[in-house]
Amino acid sequence: MPDNPQTSTPPLGENDFFAISPKLIRPWGKGRFTLFLKQGGSYVLYTRKGEAFTASHREKLDGLGINQVYVQSGERAGYTRYLIDNLKDILDDEGISLEQRSQAWHQASVALTRKLFEERLPKGFSKRRFKEIVELLRSSVDFFAVKGALKHLASLVAPGYKLYNHSLGVTVLTAFVLGTYEHADKALITKCCAGAMLHDLGKSLLDDTVLDADPSQLTNGLLAAFRAHPSAGVGLCSSVPLEQETLNCILFHHEHCDGSGFPSGLGGEALPYYVRVLAVCNEYDGLTRASGWRSALSPYEALYRIKSHKEAFDLDALKRLILVLSNAEIKISN
Template identity: 45%
Template sequence: MGNSVPAEKSGGGSNNRKTGLFRVSPYMVIPSRVGGFSLYLRQGESFVLYAEKGQLFTEEHKDRLAELDVDHLYVKSEDYPFYTEYLHENLLNILDDSSIPVRDRARAWNDATVSLAKAAYDRNLPQSLDKERFTRIRKLINNSLKFLARDDALKELSRFIAESNEQFEHGINVMVLTVSVLMTFIEDDSDLLVSVGIGAMLHDIGKLELPEELFWRREGTLSQTEIDLIRSHPALGVGVCSGMPLPQETLQCILFHHEQMDGTGYPGGMTESLLPAYARALILCNEYDNYIRGGPGRKKMTPFEALTRIKSRRSAHDQDMLKRLIAVLSKADLA
């Protein structure tokens, strides 16, 4: 070990911004060749190189970390994209490894998922959603199904999915909730779950086609033209994804996510008979997550307040799906 980096001004959280180091769990480094990132240990007031990029990481390395009672390793910020790439390549093995605490598996899942979702919603990228990124999102959701079926996984994931107004974080949470609700009655159709999961994660992708400030304005300050523009984002989302090999279920999730069972939603004013069960689950989970996140002129609600508001509009939502959402939240101690 060597090549120390001063830690005297490092901040808290998962990223020590002053030193440019991200905190990662030692459980995440499975025996393999460490890819394009080096690993650092914190020793007193310094970060010390533990494993250099390209080095073979063995069981002995893991055992030694356990003996030293190391809680965290660190990766330089410039190497973090290589670390998330490593997570994507090894995520299924990590999520299926019962020797890794559920909380650490949840953190790995969150890190891998955020890196993809954030890029998909990045207005600064010339093509935020391309075929390669879409393929990786599909693979990630497929590899996540078994883990998302665990009640304790949902509880741990809630610690990492921030209750903010970032579109990509909202997309992640709506995906987790929607897939969790669907898994209460769909057990042997992973293709459907993956298709709906993709649609849930990308349901707001059409907002990238509109001025960002529209979505930060209080509703009472918007003109009818601006309201109509906002209500066009589901259809615009389908257009954004037109070049992707998307199944019908994914496209319907993007298009229908603001519809309501009683026909009061948009963009089509569709009613119960025209909305598939998976779309009804997504519509409900989208509204619930919007309530607990708040927004311009809207305070964040507690889960109880959000569910109470939804219950007060019985005609707008599928009551069976609502019962299933409440059951999912209760099992994970989130309601």
């Protein structure tokens, strides 16, 4: 066994721990959570919270063929905070499998976006929270370009019907579709992904009965409130330094090429290409995700419906989305 595992803890069950790969642990001087090893049916203390975890600790685990260490469920928040703070190093480490890196990205992203949407802050959100989101996305852009990453990310962001689930789904799709444009550099993709992650922030001010209702069945007043959510989202971001591209993504994500969208009825060349990409990705993710009033469509059904409204959506962006989905081995045929 590794160097001097410490005294066995009081009896705890499987539900009291979750497993992680030792490769996800970066060397640290002061750990944020306690690590355990599993011996038979018992969990043995390896390093305490606050103790150092060095490269030699990990090398010894590798040498012994130990591919899982355990963290107590009560310290999940500390582990998640660790992922957020070390995400770039984890995503850039090719010694960690794509699946594990994707899971780390998803856990860190959910932690940041879930709290943001569920707090329903009437005065917007803090500069600190916005900075964390931007840093997460900057750390992600190179990983988004890794071959095979989308296949793992897509399976992680697909489930769920909450606003933060949808926002993460749109963020991932927008990043990968923009990546097919030669002139879309990392800075632009980061700005647009920030817009994708925040595009429905204005919906956090709406009651669930409105969000779960068929828009065609809403009263005129409630429909107007629903259609104002892009503007409301921009308002909630008034205290943070939004880039123009991020602002455009939030404000115009429901605008259509033919001018039939909302809230401003913009269309044609007035809509930047990256907004048209986001609009297609937003529509696709929304259709393939169940809501309070309808079941999820299959990828094929969603793409068919978007194509049937070809005047409203950018067909080049749609073709690029189809290519991205195909490369991710997502079944898009009938």
